[in-house]
Amino acid sequence: MSQVTATDLYEVTMALSYLREDMQAPATFSLFVRDLPPGRGFLVAAGLEPALDYLSGFRVGRSDVQEFAEALRRPVEDLEPLHGLSFDGHVRAVPEGRLVFAGEPLLEVTAPLPQAQLVETYLLCLLCHQTAVASKAARCVVAAAGRPLVDFSLRRAHGPEAGMQAARLGALVGFTGTSNVAAANRYGIPAAGTMAHSYIETFASEEEAFRAFARTHPGPVTFLVDTFDTDRGVATAARVLKDLRLGSGCGVRLDSGDLGALARRARAALDAAGLRDVRIIASGGLDEYGVDRLVREGAPIDVFAVGTKVGTAADAPYLDAAYKLVEYDGHPVMKLSSAKVTAPGQKQVFRGPCLRDVIGLADEESPAGTEALLRTVMRDGLRTEPPGTLTAARARFEADLAELPNEARRIDRPVTPEPMVSTRLTTLTTAVRQRIEARTRAGRLA
Missing domain, CATH: 3.20.20.70 (Aldolase class I)
Incomplete structure (x- = not known):
């Protein structure tokens, strides 16, 4: 199966229409999680490295066009404008291992509109699944209170590749081994069994x-x-x-x-x-809740092996994530649908001590005492630096976890930090909303 055709059909129909209408101005899409799942005090950003691999190799080939045509029941010639399309855009993203919260962009893509549109589904699939599993595994690390953890999830994973991801993500947050032989060899994780x-x-x-x-x-x-x-x-x-x-x-x-x-x-x-x-x-059906209970009661257990519930993120197996257009051809845009309003413009997350975050615009200066979370990781379709390592991602995770407030670390009933919104972003959001509403009213009166 081609990674290019592993997409939703409407991505193909929209991209084709954009090409035929010559709508190829730069577009920025922001990928973020609307709300954290119940029982989560934080998320661990994950999936960026495979996402960059995907974008680096993205190119619509002849066979992909054939598959698109078959799916649409259209002549191949109708889909010919898609042939040769590759990704040559820019990507700003939160590095793997950083802790993130609701509303904060995990990744922003800026590329010609057809390109940015066509990669949506695969990026959501990669980042949502891996962030969900990494976050579940991270909570096991918190619950284990320094005791080693081993990944036993492969046999119950949602497919072999999901099992590979689970082993990698466990290692990313500090697991000491995996039962998965292929993952052990691919990622340099000690094999255990x-x-x-x-x-x-x-x-x-x-x-x-x-x-x-x-x-x-x-x-x-x-x-x-x-x-x-x-x-x-x-x-x-x-x-x-x-x-x-x-x-x-x-x-x-x-x-x-x-x-x-x-x-x-x-x-x-x-x-x-x-x-x-x-x-x-x-071992045996353990996740962070079982591990936490055993640690709290003082059970003399030296190593915890976790599998099914962690590899599938069983209690929160998906994220309410979105990939939304926030700017097109230099103009900020937003969605006003009830309960799904999006903020316009390219964004940045400014992180202060104790993970006090402010979501602002990308061109704002970092407030004193803060750091910008999103980094430029791809420019003109090329990575800006070598692929990241698990060691570096784990170090970022450990540093953020040490800063995380205790109430957000709790296994039961955690309290999630809520990012603030900068004055400039608030002002822009109000202005864009008013512009859209005025245009809508004018359209009704016409």
Whole structure:
């Protein structure tokens, strides 16, 4: 499937009309989240790097025109104006890893109108999904309070590529490993994994399974101990680890039941056996809510493995995001539809201490003590700097998280910071609204 044709049909029909009408003046579209999902105190900007890869390689080829024509049931010649269209515009965006809030642009595209229009759907798809998953993973990091987290989401992800993204986004916010081998290799993330219950079931006994596994993998091993009876499984694992003189770096994994109570009993049993270095890993339907509960009750869990609910952002699987035209041919524009009003003009977000943000116009000077969040990341269709790294994105995330007010960090009932709007943006919005309303009234009277 071509990335060019992975778009909504109306993007094609509008772009074609713009080309035929010779409407190719520069247009600026702003991509932002209208409102944060319930239960979210912040979002983590993510998806920019793959978005820039997409824009860098965007070009409508002959086969794309053929697919467009087939979808529209039109002769190929009718779609010929689209052939050869590529992206040569500018992009300003919030770097990956920064915390963002409602109404703040994640990205602004300025390009000839047909180009800027045709890339809308793919950009929304990339940034919305990845920002949603990164934000869910970040809340797990907050809940874990310094304990390591591992991504186990691939098998329940919404497709293999979504699983790859989940592993990358977990690493972006500080996860220490992933079970996804392809993602581990692609992104340089440590691979992590143990064994399945089926492995235990194929042997005559749990102990035989543990010993066989240790023979194949003589380095640090982690035994899954809840296939039959968790307490007995822990005792068996302790016996095998002692017999084989394995300890430091090894672990036992709890995957079901009352994880807090089981972890306390497992810790006591391992300590009594002289295996204080053996870690306890917990998995099984965990997300930030489960992790937070276990941490708060003092469960002696060393590592949390999170999967399904995090990789799918289960409680908030989508963002109410929009990609709206804010300027065309040098003139600011806005939408006045009820509950979906947009602010006109190219914008900037000015960030002060404790993440006190002001949304203003792009040509405003940064107020004293603030920094501008949106950076120019693409000019004339080319990246302005080499691709960003996970290490750099993680550093940005950690710095912003340290500044985030405690009430926004809360797992339950967080309070979301509300950005202010600059005086200049407020004035422009009022002026554009009045101009549109006056034109509308004149049209009714005509």
